[in-house]
Each structure stands twice: as C-alpha cells, then as structure tokens.
Amino acid sequence: xxxxxxxxxxxxxxxxxxxxxxxxxxxxxxxxxxxxxxxxxxxxxxxxxxxxxxxxxxxxxxxxxxxxxxxxxxxxxxxxxxxxxxxxxxxxxxxxxxxxxxxxxxxxxxxxxxxxxxxxxxxxxxxxxxxxxxxxxxxxxxxxxxxxxxxxxxxxxxxxxxxxxxxxxxxxxxxxxxxxxxxxxxxxxxxxxxxxxxxxxxxxxxxxxxxxxxxxxxxxxxxxxxxxxxxxxxxxxxxxxxxxxxxxxxxxxxxxxxxxxxxxxxxxxxxxxxxxxxxxxxxxxxxxxxxxxxxxxxxxxxxxxxx
Amino acid sequence: xxxxxxxxxxxxxxxxxxxxxxxxxxxxxxxxxxxxxxxxxxxxxxxxxxxxxxxxxxxxxxxxxxxxxxxxxxxxxxxxxxxxxxxxxxxxxxxxxxxxxxxxxxxxxxxxxxxxxxxxxxxxxxxxxxxxxxxxxxxxxxxxxxxxxxxxxxxxxxxxxxxxxxxxxxxxxxxxxxxxxxxxxxxxxxxxxxxxxxxxxxxxxxxxxxxxxxxxxxxxxxxxxxxxxxxxxxxxxxxxxxxxxxxxxxxxxxxxxxxxxxxxxxxxxxxxxxxxxxxxxxxxxxxxxxxxxxxxxxxxxxxxxxx
DNA sequence: AAACGGCTTTGCATGAATGAACAGCATTTA
DNA sequence: TAAATGCTGTTCATTCATGCAAAGCCGTTT
Numbered sequence: 001x002x003x004x005x006x007x008x009x010x011x012x013x014x015x016x017x018x019x020x021x022x023x024x025x026x027x028x029x030x031x032x033x034x035x036x037x038x039x040x041x042x043x044x045x046x047x048x049x050x051x052x053x054x055x056x057x058x059x060x061x062x063x064x065x066x067x068x069x070x071x072x073x074x075x076x077x078x079x080x081x082x083x084x085x086x087x088x089x090x091x092x093x094x095x096x097x098x099x100x101x102x103x104x105x106x107x108x109x110x111x112x113x114x115x116x117x118x119x120x121x122x123x124x125x126x127x128x129x130x131x132x133x134x135x136x137x138x139x140x141x142x143x144x145x146x147x148x149x150x151x152x153x154x155x156x157x158x159x160x161x162x163x164x165x166x167x168x169x170x171x172x173x174x175x176x177x178x179x180x181x182x183x184x185x186x187x188x189x190x191x192x193x194x195x196x197x198x199x200x201x202x203x204x205x206x207x208x209x210x211x212x213x214x215x216x217x218x219x220x221x222x223x224x225x226x227x228x229x230x231x232x233x234x235x236x237x238x239x240x241x242x243x244x245x246x247x248x249x250x251x252x253x254x255x256x257x258x259x260x261x262x263x264x265x266x267x268x269x270x271x272x273x274x275x276x277x278x279x280x281x282x283x284x285x286x287x288x289x290x291x292x293x294x295x296x297x298x299x300x301x302x303x304x305x306x307x
Numbered sequence: 308x309x310x311x312x313x314x315x316x317x318x319x320x321x322x323x324x325x326x327x328x329x330x331x332x333x334x335x336x337x338x339x340x341x342x343x344x345x346x347x348x349x350x351x352x353x354x355x356x357x358x359x360x361x362x363x364x365x366x367x368x369x370x371x372x373x374x375x376x377x378x379x380x381x382x383x384x385x386x387x388x389x390x391x392x393x394x395x396x397x398x399x400x401x402x403x404x405x406x407x408x409x410x411x412x413x414x415x416x417x418x419x420x421x422x423x424x425x426x427x428x429x430x431x432x433x434x435x436x437x438x439x440x441x442x443x444x445x446x447x448x449x450x451x452x453x454x455x456x457x458x459x460x461x462x463x464x465x466x467x468x469x470x471x472x473x474x475x476x477x478x479x480x481x482x483x484x485x486x487x488x489x490x491x492x493x494x495x496x497x498x499x500x501x502x503x504x505x506x507x508x509x510x511x512x513x514x515x516x517x518x519x520x521x522x523x524x525x526x527x528x529x530x531x532x533x534x535x536x537x538x539x540x541x542x543x544x545x546x547x548x549x550x551x552x553x554x555x556x557x558x559x560x561x562x563x564x565x566x567x568x569x570x571x572x573x574x575x576x577x578x579x580x581x582x583x584x585x586x587x588x589x590x591x592x593x594x595x596x597x598x599x600x601x602x603x604x605x606x607x608x609x610x611x612x613x614x
Numbered sequence: 615a616a617a618c619g620g621c622t623t624t625g626c627a628t629g630a631a632t633g634a635a636c637a638g639c640a641t642t643t644a
Numbered sequence: 645t646a647a648a649t650g651c652t653g654t655t656c657a658t659t660c661a662t663g664c665a666a667a668g669c670c671g672t673t674t
Contacts, residue, residue: 006391008315008383024621033663038623040661049403050394057621057670065394072390076315076383083379084313087357087372096356331651340633345653347631364640365651 005047008076013040014052015073018066022059081141085269092274095124100279101136102129102147105221106262109241111147114286118279125275133201133220138267145279149238149260151204159265162284163291166254167205170242172231173249185252192216192233194224205236208257239294262287312354315383320347321359322380325373329366388448392576399581402431407586409454412528413569414438416548418454421593425586432582440508440527445574452586456545456567458511466572469591470598473561474512477549479538480556492559499523499540501531512543515564546601569594 016026017037027034045052052066062070102111107129119127136142138157146157149165169185195214196205200221214233218224221237228235229247236258242248264280271277323333324344334341352359359373369377409418414436426434437450445453445464453464456472476492502521503512507528521540525531528544535542536554543565549555571587578584 005395006387008319008387011387011390012315022621023623034621035623035664036662048391048394049398049400055622059621065397068393069390072386076386079379079383079386080313080315080318083318083376084355086375087355088312090372091356093356329651330653341652342634342654343632362652367652 005049006044010040010044011069011073011076013037013044014066014069015077017041017053017060018062018070018073021061025059081139082269084141085267089269089271089273092272094122094274094278096275097126097128098145098275098279099128099130099143100145100147101132101143103133103149103221104131105238105241106147106149107131108222109238109244110262110287110290111283114283114290117286118282121282122275122278125278133199138265144266144270144273144276146263146265147283148263148265150263151260153263153265156268157265158268158271159263160280160284161261161263163262163288165260165262165291166239166294167236167258167260168239168242168250168254169234169252170225170228170237170245170248171234171251172228173247175231176249176251182250183252185255188234188251189213194218194227194233194235196221196224205258208255209236240290243294262291312356313351317347317351318376318380318383320344320351321373321376322384324348324360324367325369325377325380328368332366388446389576391448392574396576396579399579401429401581401585403582404433404435405452405582405586406435406437406450407452407454408437408439408450410440410456410528411438412545412548413454413456415529416545416551417569417594417597418590421590421597424593425589428589429582429585432585440506445572451573451577451580451583453570453572454590455570455572457570458567460570460572463575464572465575465578466570467587467591468568468570470569470595472567472569472598473546473601474543474565474567475546475549475557475561476541476559477532477535477544477552477555478541478558479535480554482538483556483558489560490558492562495541495558496520501525501534501540501542503528503531512565515562516543547597550601569598 012030013026016029017023020026020029023037023041024034027037030037041053050065051063052069053060053062100115115127115129118125130136130143136146138144138146146159153159169183169188189211193209193212193214194216195209195212195218196202197217197219198206199219200206216227216233218227221241224235225237225241225245225248227233228237229245234251236255237248239250239254242250264283266276266280319337320333323336324330327333327336330344330348331341334344337344348360357372358370359376360367360369407422422434422436425432445451453466460466476490476495496518500516500519500521501523502516502519502525503509504524504526505513506526507513523534523540525534528548531542532544532548532552532555534540535544536552541558543562544555546557546561549557571590573583573587
C-alpha cells in the first residue's frame with residue numbers, strides 16, 4: 001500500500017453522494033457537474049480498492065465502508081467549518097462578501113431600501129442576499145447573518161433584537177373605508193378570512209387563525225397581502241407592511257398574541273468581523289426607526305378615534 | 308462571505324508548511340513541487356482573506372491563524388488516516404501494494420531471499436521496501452509492516468515474534484583460525500573492539516560495549532561486519548550474519564544480554580488485509596527456519612569442542 | 615403510446631493546476 | 645574568497661480535471 005490513497009477532498013464527495021443518495025443530488029450540493037461527481041467517485045474507489053456505493057438505477061446507496069467514510073467526512077466538515085469561522089472571524093476589513101438570509105416579507109416590506117443605503121455606504125462589501133422562508137444554517141456557513149422575526153432566537157447564535165413586529169387585521173380600503181371603527185377580531189368571525197398555509201411556518205399565527213375558518217390560504221405574507229387587496233377577504237399582516245399599503249386599511253389594534261421581535265443573528269465566531277458589525281449597525285439604525293414609525297401610526301389612529 | 312473558502316485539501320498544505328517551516332520542506336513532505344506549494348498557499352490566503360504565514364528569507368513562520376489551521380489539519384489528518392485504515396483493512400484481495408520497513412542488517416542478512424521468494428509466489432502484490440534504521444510510523448501510514456529486532460514491541464501495534472536473534476563475538480577468520488576455542492567475552496578486554504556508534508540505536512549493545520573501549524565505531528551492523536573482515540578488530544554481530552560470512556569466525560557463545568527477538572508488526576486495523584496476512588505468513592516460514600538454522604550451528608560447534 | 619423527468623455514463627474541448635527550469639539572495643563550507 | 649547549498653519567487657510547456665453536450669435507460673405522467 002502506498003502512503004496515502006485518500007485525498008482529503010475525496011471525503012467531501014463521498015459525503016455529498018451518501019447524503020443526497022444520487023450523483024445528480026451530490027452535484028447540486030457541491031455546485032459541480034454530475035459528470036465530475038461520477039468520475040471522482042470512480043477514481044476514489046479505484047485508489048482505495050474498495051466499493052463505497054452500490055449502484056441502482058434510482059441512485060446510490062453506501063456500503064458499510066462508504067457510510068464509515070461519510071461519517072468521518074461529517075466530522076471533518078465540522079472541523080473545517082469551525083476553523084474557517086475562527087480565521088474569518090478575525091477579519092477587520094470593511095470589504096469582502098457578506099451572505100444575508102431573510103424572509104420575502106421582511107425584504108419587500110422593510111429591508112430593501114435599508115440594504116440599498118448600506119450598499120452606497122460600503123461599496124467594497126459584496127452582498128449576497130438569500131430570500132427564503134426556509135431556515136439557512138449559520139453554523140454550516142450557508143449564511144453569515146440571518147434577519148428573522150422570532151419570539152425565541154437559537155441559543156447557539158448571537159445578535160440583537162431590533163424592535164417589535166406588530167401584526168393587525170387588514171382589509172381592502174375600498175371595501176372598508178366607510179367603516180371607520182377598529183374592531184375586536186373575535187367579533188369578526190363571520191368575515192371571509194385569508195390565512196397562512198402550513199408552509200408559512202408561523203405556529204402562533206396558525207393557532208390564532210383556527211377559529212377564523214380561513215378557506216383561502218397562502219404560503220407567504222406577501223401573497224396574503226395581494227389577496228386582501230382584491231377584496232377577497234380580511235387577513236392578518238405585519239403593520240409595517242399593511243400600513244404602507246395604500247390599498248389596505250387597518251381594521252384592528254395590534255394583536256398581542258402575534259407580536260414578534262425582529263432579530264439580527266450571526267454566529268459567535270463572526271461577531272468581530274468588521275463588515276458583520278457594520279451591516280448589523282446599519283440595519284439596526286435603518287429598521288428600528290421604521291418599526292418605531294409603525295408604532296407611532298398605531299397610537300395616532302387611536303387618538304383620532306377618541307375625538 | 309461565500310459559503311466555503313477553505314478546500315479540505317488546503318489544510319494539508321498549511322500543515323506541511325507549518326511543520327516543515329519552509330516551502331521547500333513542505334514540498335518534500337507532500338512530494339510535490341515547491342512552486343505548487345508557493346502558489347497554493349497564496350491562493351489559500353487570497354480566498355480566506357487572511358495571512359497564515361510570515362515570510363522570511365530562511366523560511367515561513369505561522370501566524371496565530373496559520374497555527375490554528377495547522378492544529379485543525381492535524382486532527383483532520385488523524386481522522387483521514389483512521390478512516391483509510393478501516394476501509395483498507397477490509398481488503399481481501401491478494402493484490403495491491405504493500406509497504407515494508409526493515410533495517411539494512413535484516414534485509415541484507417536474512418530477508419532478501421525470503422522476499423524474493425514471496426515476489427515469485429504473489430506477483431500481483433507490489434512491494435515497497437523501506438530500508439532504514441529510523442523508525443517508520445505505521446499509524447501515520449508511512450509503512451504497513453515493520454520487521455524489526457526488539458525486546459519490547461510497541462503496544463499500539465500487533466504482530467508476532469518469529470524467533471530469537473542471538474549475537475556473538477566475531478573476528479577475522481584468517482587471524483583467528485589458529486585459535487579454535489570459544490572465549491568468554493570478559494576475558495577479551497585487551498583486544499581491539501569495533502563497536503556501534505550512537506546512531507545505531509541499540510542501547511543494550513552500547514551498554515555491553517562500555518568496558519570494551521571500542522575506538523572504531525560505525526552506525527550499522529553491516530559496517531561493523533565489513534570492518535571486522537579487514538582484521539581491524541573483533542566485534543559483535545547477529546549470528547545469522549556472522550555465521551554466514553566465510554571471512555569471519557565465531558569467537559564466543561551467544562551473549563544472553565544481547566539476545567533480541569525478531570518481530571513482524573502491523574497496525575491493528577490492517578491485520579485482516581489479505582496481502583498483509585500472506586506476507587507475514589511467508590516471512591514467518593522463511594525466516595524462522597533460517598533463525599533455527601543459526602541456532603543449530605551454535606549447538607554443533609559446542610559438541611565439536613566436547614569431543 | 616408518447617412525453618416528460620430523473621437517473622447514470624461517455625466523449626470532446628477548454629481551463630486550471632502542476633512540474634521543470636531558471637533567477638536572485640543569503641548563508642555555509644572548503 | 646569562491647563555490648556550494650538552501651531558500652523564495654517567476655515563467656513556460658505539459659498534464660490533468662472539469663464542464664458541456666450527448667446518449668441511453670427506466671419509471672411516471674399526460
């Protein structure tokens with residue numbers, strides 16, 4: 001036997017195939033061509049003199065040896081990711097790339113102009129924005145900063161709460177403008193409600209909507225906003241989104257049970273990275289003012305009704 | 308920041324530079340060109356945006372980040388080596404490569420014909436023989452099988468003792484053939500002794516030679532054999548070596564304090580590899596007979612004197 | 615039954631990586 | 645003191661690895 005048959009990068013290929021269960025799945029995980037995955041696996045097996053995967057038409061299943069290597073690869077991956085974070089965590093330059101993950105609602109309703117301003121302020125920092133309602137793993141280096149509404153952030157991450165996100169009932173202005181009062185939601189059960197489907201992933205909202213019997217469900221707040229604009233029914237939206245929409249009218253006070261906080265989160269290892277700090281400061285400044293403005297709009301409407 | 312800047316193979320380069328302290332040293336460790344080391348390190352640093360080594364004319368020293376990555380790389384190396392041994396340890400084929408390490412003395416005096424016979428018997432097995440008096444690490448995959456004289460083998464390895472290696476005093480036949488008796492070594496203190504230097508690495512032999520005042524020292528048994536052939540003095544040699552040399556004559560009984568055992572050692576993970584088993588069986592059979600023959604030659608000479 | 619989607623496998627052109635050779639500088643050796 | 649040695653750094657030609665495109669097979673959907 002020669003000294004070393006296993007190239008360290010080989011483990012990454014084995015892991016991707018084992019976890020994806022196919023060559024094409026692995027190629028998508030690794031962002032390389034499936035032809036390359038195919039050839040690299042065959043080269044690895046030839047070098048080791050061992051069969052790592054059983055071939056099927058629908059894909060590949062690992063042998064015992066293949067699974068052993070995949071488990072090893074996971075441990076190596078943790079080591080590599082930790083090391084990389086530690087090294088990059090010392091970066092004091094206001095340049096380089098930042099990868100941000102946030103929801104479509106937050107991006108469209110709150111963050112877009114703030115990020116544009118940050119771009120002007122720090123042109124040397126390259127931004128990659130992942131707009132997804134799926135959770136991106138910060139420890140797995142899928143993103144550097146997460147901007148999310150949450151009532152309880154993960155303990156493994158660090159960050160700050162920027163402000164409260166209040167939610168209230170909204171309806172089409174054209175339909176509801178002749179009714180100036182704010183309603184108690186429990187008195188609106190006979191209305192047609194537009195609600196969230198299970199993919200939106202807000203358990204508290206789903207629970208709150210249970211007695212509303214929504215027969216029109218969408219998987220995003222933006223979708224619910226668009227539906228309410230059509231006069232199809234009433235729905236619950238974040239105040240920053242609903243209040244800014246000229247075609248919608250606020251129909252209730254903010255609903256305490258649905259209030260969340262907006263959190264900026266990053267991995268502890270990255271908290272001293274200069275561009276991470278700069279970005280979080282800019283978002284905090286730009287967004288907390290907008291959330292405060294939404295809060296003031298709530299109070300103004302209440303005073304107007306008292307007169 | 309992009310998802311991943313650190314290629315897993317990068318760690319290997321960083322480790323080699325950190326431990327060798329220079330690009331050329333690292334290139335020798337990795338068996339690649341120093342130009343490649345130079346370029347790969349610069350590429351790694353550019354990707355990470357961090358300085359891993361300080362440059363000097365005499366070589367490179369790691370920064371804190373570089374040392375951190377090197378420590379990580381060592382852990383990864385252990386993982387990779389263990390995984391490879393486990394996978395290869397299931398290999399049941401009588402083909403592939405075997406890497407053997409043994410001493411120059413054992414190779415020249417005992418193993419050469421036995422290995423040649425093994426080559427004829429298993430032509431599909433490629434042998435790489437490292438002849439060195441330095442210890443080669445089996446856990447670091449520098450060799451698969453070690454053949455060594457030792458009185459106490461390392462506990463982390465597995466193997467078998469093939470037989471005893473006896474050592475006795477030898478002198479030039481031309482000079483000593485008129486003196487048929489065997490001497491007690493303590494009565495030969497006034498002779499000119501040829502001894503081992505410190506690099507031979509046999510502490511028991513060095514201790515035994517202390518009162519012999521050897522003023523001609525060599526760093527190998529083969530060297531001591533050649534010197535004794537010239538009639539320069541008397542020396543201590545393994546019986547399998549001295550008895551087979553027509554120009555030398557045995558002058559003493561085997562010296563109990565110097566007797567060692569010949570061990571075949573391998574890593575526990577490799578003990579079921581078919582070619583490892585085949586090689587160890589062949590060496591055991593071929594060598595134990597030769598060591599027994601040396602033992603019989605001792606008894607015959609003693610009987611001749613009793614008559 | 616045809617179309618579609620997902621899988622694996624193969625050939626060719628291109629880009630990336632590597633080794634060989636060279637150059638320069640400082641230190642060591644004869 | 646000159647030559648040898650060992651280091652880093654650069655250029656050019658070659659080799660290797662990769663992506664693109666194509667082909668084949670099979671199961672599912674229309």
